Amino acid sequence: MTGIARLYGKMEELALGEAAAAEESDIPDGGWGWVVTLAATVIFFVVTIPSVSFGVLFSDMLLGWDTSFTVTSWVFNLGLVFAGLCSFLTAPLVDEFGWRKVALTSGFLMGLGLTFSAGCNMWILVCIAYLVMLHYFLRWRRVSNAIIVLGVCISQMTMPPLITYLQEEYGSVGAILITGAVSFNCCPAAMLLHPVEWHKQRSYPTTSSKKDENPLPGNTPGTSACLMRILSKSRSCLQLLKSPVVITIAIMIGMHMTVVFNVFTAVPFAMEKVGFSLQDASLCLAVAGGCSLASRVVSALATFCPGIRARTIFLSGSFLTSVSITGFSLVDTLVEKAVTLGLCGFGYGLAMSLTGLVVVEEVGLSMLLPVLSVSFFMSGVLFLIVGPVSGVVRDVTDSYVASLCFVAACLLFSVVVGVLLPVAHILHQRRQHQQQSQEQEQQQDEESCCAVTSVLVELMVVVLVVDGAV
Template identity: 30%
Template sequence: MALVTRPLIGELGWRKVGILSSVLTSIAFVISAFSPCPEFLFFSISLLSGIGAGIAVSLCFIILPLYFDRKRGVANSIMMAGICMGQIVGPPVARFLQDEYGFKGATLIIGALILNSCVGACFFHPVEWHLKKTRREAVSLPQEDEALLCEQNAKRNSAASNSQISCNESKGDQDLMPFAMLKKQRGGLHSAEASSISRNSSSLCISTIDIAGVGTIPVSELIEEPYPYVQDSNRSSSFCISKTFLRIVRGTAKDLTILRSPRVCILALNGTCFLNGYFNFMMIVPFAMQAAGRSLEDSAWCISISSICNLLLRVVVSSLSDFPRFNKRACYVSGFVVTSLTMFTFPLLVELRWQILTMAGFGCGIGATMGLYTITMIDVMGLDSLAPVFGATSFAVAFGFLCFGPMIGFIRDLTRSYAISMWAMGGTVLCSALSWFLMPAATRYDQRRADKQHQQPEKTNSKI
């Protein structure tokens, strides 16, 4: 669903998508409480909850960096802390509710708790709503410049040519910058004067312009809108829905084309191998320890210790990413290495204390990588490409879950050994670290391709 999130945002907006996904996830749990048969859970929990939760989680990862610049790492650490706290507190709470109220009551209560996500989604305001307004110093233009500016706007607005033009305070840069260029072409505007106009264009006081007659550039011409709204009221609602659906499909397909970049492919490979490796490892640890003669309480301690270390490292690493001297990429790759080493080591241990210590290192490796997961995407591809990169990477991770899970089970059934299965998962995580060494070559390839695309228009213009 991460692939569909960005096109949905383009059609409905941040808050509507967040609220709808939260409501859908809550409904999935509520109707699961009245499930007539176990097969119904494949529809309610797997399908409906997967769609709603997938969009909600992707939305949080994508929207957070847009609100922060200098403190982006601290904000990311707070979000990561919330995710880890949910993983730590959620299972005991679900077990307590099930013991007290049974399956139906516990599922209804959890559905009600999920519905509180709508409150958080209501705060997904556009950043422009909260920008601080700054006062700029007003600048008066010479008389001849005012006349030239009036002449330019009179030509652009033939309807106002017969009326006397009275100039008031000008708003926006779209009228002043063409004026500055026109004056510069005539040789009457110096570079210092032009820069002064461009700096103070939002607060220039002109006394000879009629703002009502000044033609403005539509926003759609300044900013490319890949998902425009359907505003024709004469068309049927079914036609509008079908057009919206087609735009979402086209937007999803367009986001997938970002996989043509080798850098995105490496990021997708990193996420696929790492997330599939460590998730399957955590699922198989209790069974491996039970087969080795350990109790479920011992395995619970190992999982809890790894989750706590995961939480601490996510918060620390994300906060450190705000400092310029902190090497984010080295820490990101180190998380791969530490996680894979602990996965190779754990099956060889016998004593419980060493197993707990190894699982603590396992949690530290996960925290070091996941704390920089989206930050690394921004560092490699830029903030503007975060949404399609995150969507394409999540798509690859989801496809990996369909392949890695059965493969690990097949290895376990074939070898009758949990150790070999864990080593196979450790090898997939190690592949994430090794693939990162291809990133410099991928960066150079993308740079050369961008240079070629930039040179082709120049050659065409020179021929013309």
């Protein structure tokens, strides 16, 4: 995938790349890496809170204000739009300041957002958690990946019932403040993300992880120069969207996140409209979290089976999620809704647990961070479109069934796009071949021009010599 790497330009040095491949024999593969795994699990737990618990946390308040579902969708999706659109800054920020400083700042901002507003989801933290894990593990990489994504399931299983209890004991405002306080746990977790060089026996040239303690001399000028470097590298990162392979992966990942998070937000509102209580909605969300936990174990085991690609499992999970969302909107009893939402959680966990592995499988390990950042950027764009449109569909039709079927259809579209990923690879290879042919032709033209120029110069010299002799 050298063509994609060429599009990325200088930003490719932020990922593992060839230098990291040379160091694989000295990767800790344990030790402090398990502490990093625990810290990343905490980060995943906290980052998931605004996404899966928004409906439970704010439903009573918004329903008391008689807020339309369109406005509710805007409130929820704007925070995720901000998180997605800012995620493409991950690579340049890590390159400039190191992953600990960026993670600590992002965690602090997320805690403030959830305490004083409707939440501020920082997917920069997710990108960094994946990146750090890859630096610490090689042989145990799949196991570490399976552990850190458990944070999402634990959050989904525990937070909705806990928030319901806090609302009964301390009211809506008290529950929001306590949940915000829980989100600040990202800060101490970020401090545990040591530069991997601290735990290696041999030293290597400075990488992005070392910049926490030893910034490069070229990265020390003033604020304006630092800002210009970040903007320049961010622009290079967005150029990845020129690749059909990257845009396909971004749609697969971004659409799945957009649809599932909007469904989890709509569940309390949809169930209360047909006569269920908030406790019933919390129970269904907890069941979805438990099924998501089970699916992540299944997906982790499936990745060890030869011949099974991560993309196949991801698309299977997305298809199951789409079908179960439609089923949830059509069934009537609490048991049926819990079962269908459990299937939705199973499909969600099956897909999202393999997000990083899908990227590595399709474009290579060196492109994980930039492609993951672009995928989250795409999710921000989709949150800006799909979420509010689903709210408009709900208010126009006065039916959550129509709204949920709409988002299920959007997810099914992303499955179709994902199935066409091999075609995207072929298109990319053709484009790459055309670029190489053009470069070769240009090089040949330049060589021809140089040869002609050389001949003309020699002729002029000969003429001058002859003229001087005459």
